[in-house]
Amino acid sequence: MPAPSSDPTPTRPPGRTVITFGTFDVFHLGHLRVIERAAALGDRLVVGVSADALNRRKKGRDPVFSEGERLAIVAALKPVDAVFLEESLELKRSYVERHRADVLVMGDDWAGRFDDLRDLCEVVYLPRTPAISTTALIEKIAGAV
Numbered sequence: 001m002p003a004p005s006s007d008p009t010p011t012r013p014p015g016r017t018v019i020t021f022g023t024f025d026v027f028h029l030g031h032l033r034v035i036e037r038a039a040a041l042g043d044r045l046v047v048g049v050s051a052d053a054l055n056r057r058k059k060g061r062d063p064v065f066s067e068g069e070r071l072a073i074v075a076a077l078k079p080v081d082a083v084f085l086e087e088s089l090e091l092k093r094s095y096v097e098r099h100r101a102d103v104l105v106m107g108d109d110w111a112g113r114f115d116d117l118r119d120l121c122e123v124v125y126l127p128r129t130p131a132i133s134t135t136a137l138i139e140k141i142a143g144a145v
């Protein structure tokens with residue numbers, strides 16, 4: 001029988017892990033497309049959903065849907081294997097390490113912003129889906145009532 005290993009180094013899960021981040025508020029097709037394309041780059045997709053407090057700090061307002069609601073929606077998607085709460089934009093490196101991600105995927109509105117992580121993982125910026133955004137949807141809904 002092999003001796004039990006005393007090596008405390010966590011082992012990388014088999015296959016390629018992809019990580020992506022977003023607010024995913026008022027979930028729309030642009031969100032779905034980026035999640036589908038991110039999942040296609042590996043075997044397992046982990047998604048960081050931004051915390052309400054992070055949105056208040058960065059955008060000065062609460063999202064329409066709470067972090068609990070946004071986590072539940074993203075977790076229910078077929079291409080998504082796991083979700084977690086993104087508490088700070090500055091913690092990307094530790095999230096990539098903690099989830100042992102091989103690839104970080106972001107929309108190209110973030111192009112260049114996370115290039116410093118290339119020593120740790122592959123960094124891919126995907127083109128945004130044109131002509132759809134949470135802000136435009138909120139304006140459309142507000143204009144319809």
Ligand code: C2G
Pocket residue numbers: 021022023024025030031033034048049050086089105106107108109110127128129130131132133
């Ligand atoms: N997206 C897209 N096409 C759109 C709209 C959004 O591809 N028409 C992508 C964005 O590029 C992003 C993801 O969908 O990769 C989530 O978008 P947002 O919810 O706007 O996320 P954001 O507030 O940019 O993320 O660490 C990042 C933070 O979590 C904030």
